[in-house]
Amino acid sequence: MPVIEVADLVKEFRRPKRQEGSFAGLRTLLTREQTVKRAVDGISFQVARGEMVGYLGPNGAGKSTTIKMLTGILVPTSGTVRVAGTVPWRDRARNARQIGVVFGQRSQLWWDLPLRDSLWLTGRLYDVPTARFEEKRRQFTKVLDLGSFLDTPVRQLSLGQRMRGDLAAAMLYDPSILYLDEPTVGLDVVAKERIRAFVGELNRESGTTVVLTTHDLDDVEELCDRIVLIDHGKVAYDGAVAELKTRYAPHRELVVQTDALESVEGAEVVRREEGKVWLRFDPARTPPAALVASVLARHEVTDLSIVEPELESVIHRIYADRG
Amino acid sequence: MKAHLACARMEFRVALTYRTSYLSSFVMMLLQIYLLTVVWSAFYDGRDEVDGVSLSTMTAYATLSTLQYTLVSPWRSSPIDQRVREGKVAVDLLRPIGFPGQMLAGQLGWASAAVPVLLVALPFALLIGAGQAPASTAAAVAYPLALIGALLVNQLLGLLLGMVSFWTLEVSGALMAYRFVAQFFSGALVPLWFMPGPVRAAAEWLPFQATAYTPAALYLGQVEGYGMAAALAVQGAWIVALGALAAFVWSRARHRVMSQGG
Ligand SMILES: Nc1ncnc2c1ncn2[C@@H]1O[C@H](COP(=O)(O)OP(=O)(O)OP(=O)(O)O)[C@@H](O)[C@H]1O
Ligand SMILES: [Mg+2]
Numbered sequence: 374m375p376v377i378e379v380a381d382l383v384k385e386f387r388r389p390k391r392q393e394g395s396f397a398g399l400r401t402l403l404t405r406e407q408t409v410k411r412a413v414d415g416i417s418f419q420v421a422r423g424e425m426v427g428y429l430g431p432n433g434a435g436k437s438t439t440i441k442m443l444t445g446i447l448v449p450t451s452g453t454v455r456v457a458g459t460v461p462w463r464d465r466a467r468n469a470r471q472i473g474v475v476f477g478q479r480s481q482l483w484w485d486l487p488l489r490d491s492l493w494l495t496g497r498l499y500d501v502p503t504a505r506f507e508e509k510r511r512q513f514t515k516v517l518d519l520g521s522f523l524d525t526p527v528r529q530l531s532l533g534q535r536m537r538g539d540l541a542a543a544m545l546y547d548p549s550i551l552y553l554d555e556p557t558v559g560l561d562v563v564a565k566e567r568i569r570a571f572v573g574e575l576n577r578e579s580g581t582t583v584v585l586t587t588h589d590l591d592d593v594e595e596l597c598d599r600i601v602l603i604d605h606g607k608v609a610y611d612g613a614v615a616e617l618k619t620r621y622a623p624h625r626e627l628v629v630q631t632d633a634l635e636s637v638e639g640a641e642v643v644r645r646e647e648g649k650v651w652l653r654f655d656p657a658r659t660p661p662a663a664l665v666a667s668v669l670a671r672h673e674v675t676d677l678s679i680v681e682p683e684l685e686s687v688i689h690r691i692y693a694d695r696g
Numbered sequence: 697m698k699a700h701l702a703c704a705r706m707e708f709r710v711a712l713t714y715r716t717s718y719l720s721s722f723v724m725m726l727l728q729i730y731l732l733t734v735v736w737s738a739f740y741d742g743r744d745e746v747d748g749v750s751l752s753t754m755t756a757y758a759t760l761s762t763l764q765y766t767l768v769s770p771w772r773s774s775p776i777d778q779r780v781r782e783g784k785v786a787v788d789l790l791r792p793i794g795f796p797g798q799m800l801a802g803q804l805g806w807a808s809a810a811v812p813v814l815l816v817a818l819p820f821a822l823l824i825g826a827g828q829a830p831a832s833t834a835a836a837v838a839y840p841l842a843l844i845g846a847l848l849v850n851q852l853l854g855l856l857l858g859m860v861s862f863w864t865l866e867v868s869g870a871l872m873a874y875r876f877v878a879q880f881f882s883g884a885l886v887p888l889w890f891m892p893g894p895v896r897a898a899a900e901w902l903p904f905q906a907t908a909y910t911p912a913a914l915y916l917g918q919v920e921g922y923g924m925a926a927a928l929a930v931q932g933a934w935i936v937a938l939g940a941l942a943a944f945v946w947s948r949a950r951h952r953v954m955s956q957g958g
Contacts, residue, residue: 386954441955446789448951462950469792481787485710497702498791526713 375419376550376582377443382452384413384438412438414606415452422549425576425583427593427614430603431692436586437476439603440554443584444474456550470499473543477555480539482527488538489523492545499546506545513541516571533564540571550582551575557589569595590684602691609691614684621691622682625661627652629668630676637668699793704805711809722813725762726820732758733826749889753916756828759821760912761884764843766810768850768907770878774799776858777867786955796855796946803851831917838924842911845931850907852938853878859942862949883909889918903938906931 390406413435420426430436441447442454445461445468454461461468474481482491496506514520517537522530530538536556543551553572557565573596575581585597593600593614600617602610610617627640634650636642639659644651654664661679668674712718733755740751776799779785788795821827830836857874861867879885881904888899888909899905910927913919919927 441786444790446786446955447953465789466792466794469790474790476786479783479787481790483706483710485713486706490706490709494702494706498699498793500698 374422376422376457377420377584378453378455379419379439379443380417380453382413382416382439382442382454383411383450384435384442384447385450386410386412412606413442413449416603416606416608417452418601418608418611420582420584422582423576423580424599425572425585425597427597427600428584428586428603429590429593429600429688430609434603435606436603437554440474440552440584440586444472444552445469470546471548471550473546473548473551475536475539475543475551475553475556477536477553477558480527480535481542482535482538484528485526487524487526488519488530491527491538491542492523495542495545501546509545509547510541513545516574517541517567533560536560536564536568540568544575544581547579548581549579550584552584554586555588556585557587557592565589565592572596590688594684602688618682618684618687622687623655623657624653624682625656626680627654627661627664627668628678628680629672629674631668631672631674634668634672637664637671639667640664699791700797700801703793703798703801704808707802707805708809711806718813721766722817725766725813725817729759729762729817729821729826730824732762733824747889749887749918752828753918754887755826757887757912757916757918759826760915761887761908763814763817763821764846764908764911765884766813767807767843768846770850770854770875770882770904770907774803774851774854774858776855777861777865777871780861780954781865781956783956785953789953789955794946795950796859796942799855799858800851803854804847807847807851828916830915832920834920834924835915835917838928839911839915841928842914842931845928845935846907846911848935849903849931849938852935852942853903853907855942856938856945859945859949862952878904878907881905882907883912887913887918889913903934906934 387407387409390408416435416439428436428439438447442449443456443461445465448462456468457471459468459471482488483494492510495501496503496510501509514523517540519534519537519541522534522538527535527538540556551572556568556572560568569592572583572585576583576596583596585592587593598613600610600612600614601608602617626643629650629652630648631650632648634642637652640652640654642650643653652664652668654661665677668677736754736758737751740746740754744750746754776785779788785795788798791798818827830839857867857871860870881899881902883891883899883905888896888905891899899909910919910931914924914927
């Protein structure tokens with residue numbers, strides 16, 4: 374049973390066309406001419422309960438716009454969205470109770486007040502019983518290490534601290550679905566890791582469904598089994614991460630540390646550097662074991678390893694190829 | 697309701713964090729009360745009464761409307777246009793309560809932060825002889841009701857105006873014009889009883905008088921008996937009408953939310 378169902382979803386942004394020349398401002402106000410931007414152009418996909426999906430795409434692909442429709446912020450131009458039986462924009466308040474949302478670019482915390490107050494408000498808004506609230510806050514304070522800045526006004530927090538605060542606020546009322554729109558943007562390696570660990574744990578322990586938008590593919594590699602890749606508002610790929618790799622980057626690389634190696638059958642030398650040779654091969658045609666055996670049989674080898682393609686380079690290739 | 701109260705309390709706390717502006721607004725207020733007593737004394741020019749209104753009633757009116765102004769003012773009408781411009785509406789729309797209700801609750805919470813200032817300012821006003829006790833027991837009872845009514849009418853007007861920014865972001869000019877019109881017709885500067893006939897008629901048919909003139913006039917006994925009930929009823933009618941209109945406008949605006957950025 375899918376918990377999120379999206380079918381033929383479209384969002385167009387209409388703007389009155391900006392007029393040029395004298396009285397431009399007034400004429401812009403009065404004009405009927407509009408510019409139309411189709412940000413989401415017929416997207417369909419489904420997410421099962423407990424799944425973690427990476428929702429990817431280049432800048433301006435329509436990811437945030439989709440998330441805003443899934444969360445009920447935006448009303449779709451056409452198409453349907455159902456999230457656990459509700460239509461988000463129509464039953465906005467009801468849907469809000471079952472979802473947690475973090476926008477990396479925009480905080481939901483109250484800028485002028487201590488983080489503690491924002492958490493308090495969240496507890497109130499979502500009718501979290503006091504005992505449960507205390508328990509959750511204690512838990513998150515520990516796991517997300519909020520203790521040192523609970524009483525600091527949010528505007529004084531670092532980006533990483535603020536993001537952790539936002540995550541705590543989003544999960545305080547145990548929503549079953551979590552939307553993350555660039556939750557690691559601008560964070561250092563340690564902070565990113567902490568957030569990934571937190572989300573991974575939520576999913577394992579509570580079965581939280583996660584839809585994750587990011588430009589850091591390590592987030593996806595660590596958390597998601599499945600990717601929905603969109604471009605120009607349309608779905609370009611929907612499937613397993615592993616399959617995406619075999620489809621777009623079928624080759625593996627064998628890195629051999631050796632003194633002399635000219636060529637090997639079934640593989641192509643793609644790089645040479647400081648006594649290392651990179652051999653690219655297609656595992657479907659040349660079995661790795663056979664290749665390794667034939668290299669070892671003919672050369673003096675001090676070290677060797679097989680390199681899996683990184684999602685990063687795969688996605689990079691897809692973006693570069695798109696017409 | 698609990699959720700709305702919580703929103704109100706957050707804005708109340710935010711308002712309290714701006715303590716310096718708090719203090720300066722307090723000083724400005726006392727100064728304004730003093731200046732207004734001077735101006736009205738000059739206007740009366742030695743006469744005891746003008747059009748049946750005594751000088752002491754007039755200065756008390758000026759004081760009262762100045763004090764009320766910290767609670768009910770078209771200058772602090774709505775945060776919506778700013779939230780639309782900065783794309784913060786997205787965050788408001790993630791909360792599990794309605795958008796107009798959230799905005800209203802927040803605004804009322806913010807306004808209520810002025811109550812402590814009022815309580816401190818009141819004795820000062822009496823000290824410089826610019827105040828008066830309520831005209832009667834009925835006036836004392838009706839005044840807080842009328843003040844709450846004024847608060848609601850003012851905030852509903854602000855809400856309506858703020859929602860215009862879902863159609864056009866160029867609202868600052870219109871907002872400025874609105875504030876001057878609203879301030880004048882509310883009777884905050886010149887009470888309705890001193891307005892010339894046609895202007896007064898216009899003021900009586902507009903909602904703005906319910907935001908300043910009504911509570912002050914009730915307090916000072918300028919409106920009495922049956923008139924009191926009528927004035928409160930007019931306020932109530934405006935609250936219902938503006939509330940319904942706001943709900944309707946929001947149902948339309950909902951489809952126009954753009955939520956910029958991110
Ligand atoms: N309020 C708006 N008005 C007009 N156009 C908009 C609006 N919001 C988004 N767009 C346009 O819609 C397209 C999709 O935007 P969206 O924010 O969904 O992209 P995204 O995939 O999240 O990109 P990024 O990776 O940069 O965050 C963009 O071309 C953007 O310019
Ligand atoms: Mg985005």
